[in-house]
Amino acid sequence: MSRPVPWIPVVLYGAVLLGGVYYAVIGPGPGARTAGYVALLGALIALDRREWRVTPGVVFALRVVLLCGVAVLDESGLSRVLFVLVPFLAFFAYGPTVAIGLGIGCVAALAGAFTLSVPHWQVRAEYIGDLLMFALGVVLALAMAAVAVREQQARARLEGTLAQVAELSAARERNRLAREIHDSLGHHLTAIGIQLEKAEAFASLDPESSAQAVSHARWSANRALEEVRASVRTLGPESESEPAGLSRALADLVHHLDGGSRRITLRTSGVERRPLLVLYRAAQEGLTNACRHSAATDIRVDIAYDERGARLEVADNGVGFDPADEGFGLSGLRERVRLAEGTLAVDSSSDGTVLTIEVPW
Numbered sequence: 175m176s177r178p179v180p181w182i183p184v185v186l187y188g189a190v191l192l193g194g195v196y197y198a199v200i201g202p203g204p205g206a207r208t209a210g211y212v213a214l215l216g217a218l219i220a221l222d223r224r225e226w227r228v229t230p231g232v233v234f235a236l237r238v239v240l241l242c243g244v245a246v247l248d249e250s251g252l253s254r255v256l257f258v259l260v261p262f263l264a265f266f267a268y269g270p271t272v273a274i275g276l277g278i279g280c281v282a283a284l285a286g287a288f289t290l291s292v293p294h295w296q297v298r299a300e301y302i303g304d305l306l307m308f309a310l311g312v313v314l315a316l317a318m319a320a321v322a323v324r325e326q327q328a329r330a331r332l333e334g335t336l337a338q339v340a341e342l343s344a345a346r347e348r349n350r351l352a353r354e355i356h357d358s359l360g361h362h363l364t365a366i367g368i369q370l371e372k373a374e375a376f377a378s379l380d381p382e383s384s385a386q387a388v389s390h391a392r393w394s395a396n397r398a399l400e401e402v403r404a405s406v407r408t409l410g411p412e413s414e415s416e417p418a419g420l421s422r423a424l425a426d427l428v429h430h431l432d433g434g435s436r437r438i439t440l441r442t443s444g445v446e447r448r449p450l451l452v453l454y455r456a457a458q459e460g461l462t463n464a465c466r467h468s469a470a471t472d473i474r475v476d477i478a479y480d481e482r483g484a485r486l487e488v489a490d491n492g493v494g495f496d497p498a499d500e501g502f503g504l505s506g507l508r509e510r511v512r513l514a515e516g517t518l519a520v521d522s523s524s525d526g527t528v529l530t531i532e533v534p535w
Contacts, residue, residue, distance in 0.1 A: 182318070183222045183259050190244075190252050191215045197250035211247040214240050234267045254284060254304075258311040265319035273319065277312040284308055362398035364462045365431055366391045390429075397426075420484075421446055421477065424457050428475060431461055437472050444479030447535055452514045453477065453486045459503050460488030460529040468492020468527060483516070483534035494522040 191212065198208040218240050226233050238260060244253045261277035285305055288295040295301040369391035376384040421442050428440045438461070457475060464470045470492035478485045497520060504520065511518040516533035 180222060182262070184219055186256055186259065187215050187219045187222075190256055191219075193252045194248055194250050197252070202249065207247045207249060211244060211249075214244045214247065218244070231267065234263055237263060254308060255311065257284070258308070258315040261312055262315035262319050265316060265323065270316075270320065273316055277316055281305070281309045281312060359398055362394045364466050365394040365427075366398075368431060368465055369394065419446065420450055420454055423454055424475060424477065427457060427461060431465060436465065436470065438475065439473070440475045440477075442477045442479075444484075446479050446484070450484055450514070450533055452510045452516065452533055453484055453531060455510060456486055456507055456518075456529065456531045457488060459507050460490075463495075463503065464488065464490040464492060464527070467495065470526065483532060486531045486533075487528060489526065489528040491526040494524050494527050497522060 194211055194215075195204070195208065198204045198211075218237065221233070221237060221240070241253075241256050241260070244256065257280045260280050261273040264276045265273035288301050288305065292298070292301060369387040373384040373387035373391070376387065424440055424442075428438045431438055457477075461473065461475070464473045468490050470490035473488070473490045476487045476489075500520075508518055511531060511533065514533050516531060519530045521528045521530075
């Protein structure tokens, strides 16, 4: 585990270094021990200034060895405070259990050192105070390490959550664009194909109908290009690209698909409060499937408005399909309807298919 607060050891090293040098200057005077003291503290600072490509245990053991060397060369007694770093650093390298054990060991080692070097230290207030302050420092170091680890874990979880949100947002946008391409371009390409077939069939028999079919195909191509440009321009919520009027947009769709061996009728009732793109796409999907796959000769599009919302029904007399074979278009439409808090129902048999959508305002 990496150490989230690398500045703490460096600050302690620096403070002890300045304090020890100051004590040597005003006391016995700088000498070889002072030079060694400074060199070892410099090595500790350098050790904590970079990441080492070795196991954490090796670096931790090297720190402990250097700390012991500093304590041996220290004439001021200040270096004992550095040993609070032993449980602090062990917390990141080995976990809380080992760190607490080492913290207890450091307090016990200081008490043992007092026992060996200071007669009757147990009845001297300054040494008892030093031991208590050192024990308090160990507790604070462990608490700080625990807080730092929890903060690091929380940050990692947050980053993971943000990455998941970004991935889900990107996936949702990709799905939305895929639905737009399928529902918009797919419909218009179907319409172009139908009208060009009609134009080819009537080219010699009815030039006027053939020319009209070519005109309808050209309209569908232009409409497809406009919708592609709108999608590229906005790349935003679906409501930004809703048609200006659902009834008028559906009338255009029916007008450019009707004709030949196929009859399409459109009926509307009620008052349209606002355009609903999901119903426009539903009508496109229903008409596209009826014209491309069902071999229908009669298609009916009914839309009704009331105070609660709108209801669209696309019915044909085609050959129907197996609901288990539902394709991308219908599955994408189900997602659109779900996001609009509406309902979708498909009833298909050999006598035809009825697609029903209800969406609230």
